[in-house]
Amino acid sequence: xxxxxxxxxxxxxxxxxxxxxxxxxxxxxxxxxxxxxxxxxxxxxxxxxxxxxxxxxxxxxxxxxxxxxxxxxxxxxxxxxxxxxxxxxxxxxxxxxxxxxxxxxxxxxxxxxxxxxxxxxxxxxxxxxxxxxxxxxxxxxxxxxxxxxxxxxxxxxxxxxxxxxxxxxxxxxxxxxxxxxxxxxxx
Numbered sequence: 264x265x266x267x268x269x270x271x272x273x274x275x276x277x278x279x280x281x282x283x284x285x286x287x288x289x290x291x292x293x294x295x296x297x298x299x300x301x302x303x304x305x306x307x308x309x310x311x312x313x314x315x316x317x318x319x320x321x322x323x324x325x326x327x328x329x330x331x332x333x334x335x336x337x338x339x340x341x342x343x344x345x346x347x348x349x350x351x352x353x354x355x356x357x358x359x360x361x362x363x364x365x366x367x368x369x370x371x372x373x374x375x376x377x378x379x380x381x382x383x384x385x386x387x388x389x390x391x392x393x394x395x396x397x398x399x400x401x402x403x404x405x406x407x408x409x410x411x412x413x414x415x416x417x418x419x420x421x422x423x424x425x426x427x428x429x430x431x432x433x434x435x436x437x438x439x440x441x442x443x444x445x446x447x448x449x450x
Contacts, residue, residue, distance in 0.1 A: 294396025
């Protein structure tokens with residue numbers, strides 16, 4: 264009877280293992296779809312804001328920060344499973360919590376530029392699919408600087424200012440760029 268039980272267990276493993284792998288592959292594929300459709304790489308991939316996303320460092324953190332008045336400068340973090348510079352030390356549940364509540368494992372709240380308020384509407388299955396996909400990526404060592412407080416100097420990244428409309432509209436107009444080949448007036 265013992266041999267029969269072992270044979271049944273082995274058969275069950277042989278049948279169920281490919282099914283489990285297929286389900287995991289489907290979950291990762293769904294996560295990749297959601298991350299791509301959600302535009303996560305736009306903020307979290309180096310070079311994206313400059314028109315040349317670095318495919319070798321997909322989701323490994325930005326090289327551009329967003330300055331939010333009164334809050335500081337925030338640079339999109341490394342989402343790869345690198346244990347030192349990414350989210351490799353986070354559990355799947357911690358990733359799901361971060362993207363659906365805005366709360367990191369260390370208790371900090373995600374930067375306001377991160378649209379977790381929109382992402383929180385995901386189904387539990389979709390949030391888990393995103394986490395599974397992020398955990399499936401190759402780890403990329405890329406230490407992202409910041410966040411920087413409102414009085415800190417930033418020198419290691421490009422910075423985009425996010426300004427309220429009234430502040431932007433009060434800025435002096437930019438002068439029109441002069442073409443070096445433009446003829447002088449009156450000639």
